[in-house]
Amino acid sequence: MRKLLLDAYAVLAWLEEEPGYLFVRDLLRQAQAGQIWCGVCAINLGEVYYRTCRKHSLPQADKHLALLLRLPWEIIAADNDLVWDAATIKGRHRLSYADAFFVACARRHGADLVTNDPEIKVLPERPPVIWPGVGDTPKE
Numbered sequence: 001m002r003k004l005l006l007d008a009y010a011v012l013a014w015l016e017e018e019p020g021y022l023f024v025r026d027l028l029r030q031a032q033a034g035q036i037w038c039g040v041c042a043i044n045l046g047e048v049y050y051r052t053c054r055k056h057s058l059p060q061a062d063k064h065l066a067l068l069l070r071l072p073w074e075i076i077a078a079d080n081d082l083v084w085d086a087a088t089i090k091g092r093h094r095l096s097y098a099d100a101f102f103v104a105c106a107r108r109h110g111a112d113l114v115t116n117d118p119e120i121k122v123l124p125e126r127p128p129v130i131w132p133g134v135g136d137t138p139k140e
Contacts, residue, residue, distance in 0.1 A: 003037045003111035004130065006073070007102040008047035010114045011040065015048070015064055020116055020131060027114065031072040038073040039109055043086075043101040045075065076105050095119040103127070 004027060014024035031038040045068060052061035069075070076082075078101060085104035090097050099119055106113050106127045113120060116131040 001035075001037050003039070003109055004114050005039045005041070005102065005106040005109060005111040005127075006044075007040075007113065007115040007117060007120070008044045008051065008098065009117045010131075011044070011048045011068070012051060013116070015052070015067075023131070024114070028071060028073070037111070038071075039076055039105065039111060040068075040073050041076045041078065041082075041101045041105040043078050043098050047098045076109070082108065093123055095123060 006024065006027070010020065010024050012018065013020040014028070015021075027036065027038060030036045045065070048068065049061050049065055052064050078086075082101065082104055085107070086097065086100040089095075089103050090100035093100075095103075096119065099117065102113065102115070103120070103123065103126055105111070110127075112128045112130050113126065114130050115121075120126065121129055
């Protein structure tokens with residue numbers, strides 16, 4: 001089964017109906033149908049939460065979080081091994097700590113990365129990045 005890991009960029013695109021949200025919506029539909037496995041790191045969901053707090057409000061962030069917790073994906077907790085893996089990635093490359101968790105999670109689960117984050121796209125030795133043009137439908 002195809003495995004895909006979404007980052008905060010992808011989740012926020014979906015929540016805010018920004019470019020790429022249709023692609024993410026279709027991935028979530030495929031996950032609901034059991035056609036693909038989708039995951040998200042809890043650290044990246046925390047990023048979505050704080051960004052929503054800043055952009056909108058705490059009540060809106062709580063509303064989004066309640067929705068996100070019901071989506072058809074696995075939420076991956078940050079255990080010690082994941083922390084060390086993310087710290088190693090962060091120590092070797094110029095990217096945010098949350099992005100380092102995203103890459104470390106994807107490596108652990110053998111998943112492709114779903115993002116349009118430019119820091120991730122240029123990262124050497126990363127899993128494949130999936131983010132087709134706006135309006136494209138993901139292929140199984």
